[in-house]
Amino acid sequence: MHSESPGNIFIVDDDRYVLESVSILLRESGFSVTSFSSGHDAIRQFVTEPVDLILTDINMPGMTGIELLEKIRYLDRETPVLLMTAYADLDTAVRAIQKGAFDFIIKPYRPPYLIHAVEKGLTYKRLTNIEKNYKRELEKTVELRTSELNDALNKLTNMSGEIIERLTAAAELRDEDTGAHINRIGKYAQCLSSQLGLSASFTKNITVASAMHDVGKIGIPDSILLKPAALTAEEFNCIKQHTVIGEKILQGSSHAMLQMGAVIAATHHERWDGTGYPYGLKAEAIPMEGRLVMLADQYDALRNSRVYKPAFSHAKTCDILLNGDGRTLPEHFEPRVLDAFRESEKVFEEIFETSLAPSMEDDRA
Known part of the structure; x- marks a missing residue:
């Protein structure tokens, strides 16, 4: 010894x-x-x-x-x-x-x-x-393994983000969109979430998950989705189904981002007063992510030209959202979300104006 x-x-x-x-x-x-x-x-x-x-x-x-x-x-x-x-x-x-x-x-x-x-x-x-x-040595090993795990998680997160982008692009490109629309929706939703003081994790997730709001359009026939004229009532009912289709595509996942995406796909056309679709949800029954993306999507749709209307200026769009024009009413939005938009509308304008390729899609629904 x-x-x-x-x-x-x-x-x-x-x-x-x-x-x-x-x-x-x-x-x-x-x-x-x-x-x-x-x-x-x-x-x-x-x-x-x-x-x-x-x-x-x-x-x-x-x-x-x-x-x-x-x-x-x-x-x-x-x-x-x-x-x-x-x-x-x-x-x-x-x-x-x-x-x-x-x-x-x-x-x-x-x-x-x-x-x-x-x-x-x-x-x-x-x-x-x-x-x-x-x-x-154990601390060094744990530190090394933690670093490796963080790298793997970052790669997985980046890969998940890329998959989401490609999935949404597949639907959006059928609608003659360049992808700028879904990027703007994420930034709008992020802005509203931050303005409302929602959690950092919620804000981070909705920034990405909101891109999946129209993924269900991949199941809508081109003859309706790309129709260069006004839709019939039957066609409009068909295009409304993109919400249900999107929910079915995304639901059942264990991934938090896809879970939120499923909720957004299903509820981003629900209205605070209960006049929205597909389920006619009202007030608090509408998940927060759906309320935020609904306003973000509505703003972007008003800023772009449609077969039934020209592209509106930021000022006119704000007036329509905050005061209504008969087709769009303030009652469609949660008051808190509408107040958050009122406080941050300049950010919305900046997001739209600095977009590299403003959307020209016919987002009728």
Whole structure:
């Protein structure tokens, strides 16, 4: 054992005979020993040369063994300190243990017992170092694995976002849209969510999930979706089904983004007064994400030209949303959402005006 891990020991004793005899005994037992006649010298050396164990007399002039123990414990909580005394003073022994002494040896000591106590202390220090190194390596491993997991999650999130973009583009491109419309809807919804003080996670999700509001249009026949003239009542009822189709495409997923997307697809044409579709939901029965995207989608539709109307200016669009024009009424929107739009309408204008390719889709529904 000693040849594999001899252990570096400090011995402190003002009695030169004891100091020399203990040093010789421990060196002959295979340990590396440095001896000191005062606690002050031992502390100065300990600061620059930490050791595996300290063996000190308890009754020394200048600095007692208890005082040395206290200073060692201030510098290091783990190095074992063995105290030696010529008197079996129980109170002193208890006080030493309370202050962090590893063991207590009574003089005159028996060599086998002293060697055993030293070996026990060195084993404790070795196991403590192993535990520290294990924890350190474990922390590094956890940090590395956490970093790898974060990278994987970021890649998964980016991939999920790309899949969502491609899925929505498949539907939007059938409607002669360049994709700018769905990007604007996300920014509008983000603006409203922030204005209302909704949670950061909700705001983050709706910014992406709102892009899926019209994904159900992929199930609408081109003859209706791309018709360059006014729709009949039957055709309009058909195009309304894009909400239900979109919900069916997205529902049942364990992914929070797709779950929100399913809700938005189903409810972004519901109105606060209950006159919307497909379910005729009213007021609080309409999920918040549906309320936000409904207004965002309505703003963008008014800003773009349709077969039944020209593109409106920002000012006229705001007037229609806030005051109504017969077809669109303030009662269609939750009052809080409408107030949030009123407070942030300049942001809406900036989003639309800075869009690289304003939408020219025939978003009749």
